[in-house]
Amino acid sequence: MNCRYVQSRLSAYLDFELSGAEQQQIRSHLEVCMECSSEFESLRRTKQLLKQMPVVKPRSCPEQVLLRVRHSSPVASRPLFGVRWHAPRFWQYAGGLALVSALIFWGRFEDPETTPLTTASPILTYTTTPSTPLLPAVAPELSTVYRPYSPPLFRRAPYPMYEPGLMPSVSYSVDPMLGYQPVSAWNTIPPQPKLIETQR
Amino acid sequence: MTHTAVAYSMDDRSQREFDELVYRYYQQAYNIAYRLTGNAADAEDLVQEAFLRAYRFFDRYDRSMPFMNWFNRILTNLYIDEYRRRGRLRTVSIDEVYSNEDGDEGTTMDIPDSAPDPLERALSNEYREAIHEALQYLSPEFRVAVVLADMEGYSYEEIAEITKTSIGTVRSRIHRGRKQLRDHIRRRHPNLFERGDLK
Numbered sequence: 278m279n280c281r282y283v284q285s286r287l288s289a290y291l292d293f294e295l296s297g298a299e300q301q302q303i304r305s306h307l308e309v310c311m312e313c314s315s316e317f318e319s320l321r322r323t324k325q326l327l328k329q330m331p332v333v334k335p336r337s338c339p340e341q342v343l344l345r346v347r348h349s350s351p352v353a354s355r356p357l358f359g360v361r362w363h364a365p366r367f368w369q370y371a372g373g374l375a376l377v378s379a380l381i382f383w384g385r386f387e388d389p390e391t392t393p394l395t396t397a398s399p400i401l402t403y404t405t406t407p408s409t410p411l412l413p414a415v416a417p418e419l420s421t422v423y424r425p426y427s428p429p430l431f432r433r434a435p436y437p438m439y440e441p442g443l444m445p446s447v448s449y450s451v452d453p454m455l456g457y458q459p460v461s462a463w464n465t466i467p468p469q470p471k472l473i474e475t476q477r
Numbered sequence: 478m479t480h481t482a483v484a485y486s487m488d489d490r491s492q493r494e495f496d497e498l499v500y501r502y503y504q505q506a507y508n509i510a511y512r513l514t515g516n517a518a519d520a521e522d523l524v525q526e527a528f529l530r531a532y533r534f535f536d537r538y539d540r541s542m543p544f545m546n547w548f549n550r551i552l553t554n555l556y557i558d559e560y561r562r563r564g565r566l567r568t569v570s571i572d573e574v575y576s577n578e579d580g581d582e583g584t585t586m587d588i589p590d591s592a593p594d595p596l597e598r599a600l601s602n603e604y605r606e607a608i609h610e611a612l613q614y615l616s617p618e619f620r621v622a623v624v625l626a627d628m629e630g631y632s633y634e635e636i637a638e639i640t641k642t643s644i645g646t647v648r649s650r651i652h653r654g655r656k657q658l659r660d661h662i663r664r665r666h667p668n669l670f671e672r673g674d675l676k
Contacts (some may be wrong), residue, residue: 294633294644322670323659326608327627335507337521339499346499346532347526357675404496 278306283313287320480640484627495535499528504554505545505629515554515613516637523559546631550639553621606667609637611661619654625672 283306289295289304307408506527508668510520531538538547602628612620625631626647631639636647663670 285652288655289633289648292651294648316641319659319663320655321669323655323662324627326604326662326669327623327658329489330605330608332504333511333520334512335504335516335521335524336517337507339503342499342525342528343496346495346529350528383640417672433668445659 278302280281280306280310281308283310287313287317291317291321291324401463489533495532498548500546500548502545503528506548509549509624509629510552510556512609512612512628513553513617513620523552523556527555531557545636546639549625550641553625553640557617557621605671607662607665608658611658611665614661615654615657619650619657622647622650623654623658627655 283303284300286295286303290300292298293304307317505519506524508528510523511517514523516521527548531548534551538544579620579650615623619641625638626637626641627632633644633647633651636651637644640647659670
């Protein structure tokens with residue numbers, strides 16, 4: 278029995294948590310080994326110090342605990358179907374998952390360059406590239422509704438879920454006196470395509 | 478749903494039993510919580526929360542087990558969870574502790590001294606504070622093991638049951654925890670360890 282082995286068991290020896298034979302072996306070793314004996318004494322002293330620590334008196338009383346217990350919801354926060362619905366971490370994961378899936382679905386669409394933003398008549402509406410100035414100089418008679426094209430951050434759906442006219446975009450109406458006027462953030466379908474066709 | 482029904486319908490007998498247990502063990506529970514958390518406010522919160530949880534799960538309490546063994550499992554689990562959640566885990570490097578250990582501790586063994594042992598007197602406030610502070614340097618698992626063993630007098634088997642670990646783990650935690658405590662206290666108050674012959 279070497280010192281290293283003995284020293285690893287000293288606390289258990291001190292607490293009488295070893296078998297009878299092992300207790301006896303360590304006791305015999307401690308009688309002859311000063312180093313291990315000293316180590317044992319320091320551990321015994323530590324245990325004594327802890328034991329002598331006074332019991333701390335609480336400021337509160339058990340009635341307070343019982344009062345709180347009585348007024349608490351008796352429903353335990355037991356995991357439902359193995360999921361802790363009330364845990365903040367659950368909502369963190371759920372939020373992250375929702376964000377990732379939204380990005381995935383948002384990006385799974387066709388090229389916006391080849392996809393018209395709306396199904397409106399090209400006679401009344403046309404899009405420009407960003408380099409094109411926002412002036413209807415080319416064909417002012419065709420641009421009663423002028424919708425500047427801006428490249429989207431993400432690819433858009435080829436077949437929008439909603440009515441195309443309700444897709445959020447900024448549109449401008451051209452008034453001969455007032456110039457370009459933003460109509461609304463929620464564009465409506467350009468008006469009266471049939472009327473113009475009949476005029477032709 | 479079933480649990481709600483059980484909890485609401487906690488009969489008077491169980492209610493009275495629970496009340497008695499709270500009255501009987503409140504101080505002991507608070508003392509353990511205080512030694513674990515290191516301050517009164519956290520200790521009160523911990524005890525309240527632990528009793529609340531004990532109340533909610535009282536129908537699961539196995540009466541063949543001492544109440545405090547069952548309750549301490551709740552309390553120590555709550556404490557360790559809360560400690561981790563707050564992210565204030567302060568670990569003490571064992572290497573550091575060992576490197577500061579002085580090698581001449583054996584020399585005190587041969588000096589006979591008839592002066593009264595400092596431990597025979599009540600521990601002064603200064604010593605108490607030093608020991609209490611040293612406890613806070615232990616990792617939560619070590620602290621739980623040392624507090625339960627040395628302050629509350631639980632056996633290794635009971636601590637293993639409370640902390641749901643093996644006896645070997647408990648033995649190792651207590652041994653390492655005591656050594657870290659000893660080194661910490663000895664650095665501050667070497668006189669507490671000077672009188673070695675207490676046999």
